[in-house]
Each structure stands twice: as structure tokens, then as C-alpha cells.
Amino acid sequence: MSYRAYKYERELKELKEKESPDGSTCLISLYVPPNRAIADFVQELSDEIGTATNIRSKFTQKNVVSALRNVIGKLRLYGHKAPESGLAIFAGATADSGHKDFKLESYVFEPKDPISRKLYVCDNRFHVEHLIEKLGEKDVFALLAIDSAKATIATLKGDHVQIIKSTRSGAAKKHRKGGQSSVRYARLRVEAIARYLKRVADEMKQYFLEDAKYELKGVIIGGPGQTKDQIIEHFDPRLRDKVVGIKNLGYGGDEGGINELVENSEEVLEGIAIMEEKQLVRRFKDALIAGKANYGEQQVRENLIMGAVEVLLISESVNKTRVIATCKNCNHIIEKTLDPIDVDNFSSTLQKDQCSQCKSVNWNVVLKDLIMDLGDLAEKTSTQVEIISSQTEEGRQIESFGGICVILRYVVT
């Protein structure tokens, strides 16, 4: 999984858990559909600030107004209209785990999948469910069910199947009626089928390459006969390279065929994710032999800071916390990686420790998940980051190297 997808998913899940102080209604969720006029939303939120004067609790009223002002500020950064896929903004006072303290937070998302509807909610939680629903739909596949009489093209996005087009071959039946020369009949049929295959291949090219609104992950083809194998020769090379599965079906080139193809595609899709991980792990092991790889947090961190890393591979099973403590007096920084269970202990001990530089005892402590800490560091140096699952053999190999591995751009001495 790419780091971007991992991070997005993780941020949304963290946002889902956040609560307002004592359950007060002061957390704003705003969804702006693609290309909508920003001014309309600024106006609407300004009206909400006016309405907020009716809120009886002064505490809630203050927090609602701050959150609304914050959202308006974020909106204004976009100029006249919302981006092409729209945006979602969340803002408000969120409580810490014991509801002892709270702070104003805000988050802006520009999702890959367009925001489908407008939403404004002020509640005691953030409404992220519409974005979470779309998480499973990251990759788009082209489906083609085909036989010699009919073809149906569809897209598969998560569990969602959309039929794009059905078309008939127009070729005559396999067995001729009496009266025609059998040789001529067979030749006409072969020619008609070739034209039909070319037509379907052109339609696939048009839809998935020329008019494509997204990057295609793969093409899966199915059907009862040989037509499904023959059509590949007619594909644009770019589509041919993306064929990840060819399936024998009981159904033909209609919707029934598409449905059967979807049922059969699960293992293909799983196989792709595993194959990508396999390739990455193989690359890592080859690089290790060539001296162009490294592992272990300390080494990897140094390589990342040098900008020497091409690919960072992190196992999703890495469960550590990076503690970053800053002296509030002189900005001296102490960083340490700990097991999550040891963090509280470390923090409370630290609060009694003197700063080695200025001798004051006043620390600001920030906690970061180690995967996110290294991922963010890698992104700063345009390093490709891959989160490796822990379910597969390849994942376990990465775990055996401590779960943190890098393929280097050059040999580091």
C-alpha cells in the first residue's frame, strides 16, 4: 500500500475517534462538492456565526464561533472555487483522552474521489463516515466479458460495478444455413469477428486510456470461448500490459458474464497486491547483496536524512512511538523511539529532568507513530514509501529485518 493511502486512512480513523469537550455540540464538518463557488459557503458559515449567538452555553458558543472562523479561513485559501474533486474541512475544539483539556484543531482533505454531496454539520463528533466509505474503492479495474456474439465493458471500483457499454458482434452464427459456400461463409465470419474485436478494443482504448478520468490498475477479461484470448491481440499495448487476469466463464458477453467475472476476480485482485509486495521484497534482497540496501531504524533514519533512499519499506506491524521533546526555554530537542507502553513513564520522568543546554525543566512533548514519523521524513526527500502487510510471506521477511528496510539510490559508505 502506498504511504499516501495509508496515511489518509489512518488520519480519517483518528478523526473519527475525536470528541468534543464534555460532548458539547461544537465540531464542524463541511463537505464542498467539486468546483463549487467558495463565496456561497463562506456566506453560509458567516450566517451560522450570527445564529451561534443563540447558543445558551457561553463555552460552546465561543468554541462554535472559533471553529466556524477557522473553516472560513481555510475556505478563503481556495480563492473562487473548490478544487476538482471538492474538499472536506473539519474543525473544532477536541478533548484529550480524560476530557481534562481541549484544543482547537482543523483538518482539510482534498480526496481523490470526488465529494458527492454538500454537507454541513455541527455536532459532538466529526462526520468522516462519507470519506471512510470510499476508502475501499481506491483501485479501478476494467472488466470485459466477451464471446463471439456479445461484449460488455464495465469498471470495478471496490465492490462497485458500473456497466459502461454492451455491444453485439453482428457476426453470423457458427453453423451456416444451406445454400452458401462453406469456405466463403467461414471467411466472412472470421472477418466479421475480427472487425468486432477491433471495435471492442477501440472502445476500451477510448474509455480507459483516451477519456480516462483515473489511472487504471488492471484489466480482467472473461468469457466462455476463445474470443477472450483473441481480443488481447487487438488491444492497445498500454492496455495489453495491464491485463492481470483471463477467466473462463459459464456466462457470455453480457451482464451475467460481468457478474461472474466479479465473483472470480477476488483472487486476481489479492494476487496483485501480493505480487507488488513480492517484487519490492525481491528488489530489497537483491539490493542488500549489492550493498545498496539497509535496515534498522537508526541506519534508515540516517540514510533518509542524507536523501540516499529510493524506497522505504515499512511493515504495518511496526508499533513504536517516536517521542519528540522540546525544551520550551531554549528549543533543545531530545528524540527517542519507545514501545507505546513505555511512553507515559518516559514522559513523567522527563518532566523532572533538566535540559542539558540551559538547565531549565520545562518540556513540550510531542508523540508520533514511528511509521508516520519515518514516512513523513521520507516524503521530504521524494522517497517512495510502501507499507508492507504482515499477512504474507514477504511481509514476514520484512519483519525479520525489524520491519524497517530501505533500498538505496547509491552505495552508502
Ligand SMILES: [Zn+2]
Ligand atoms: Zn533548554
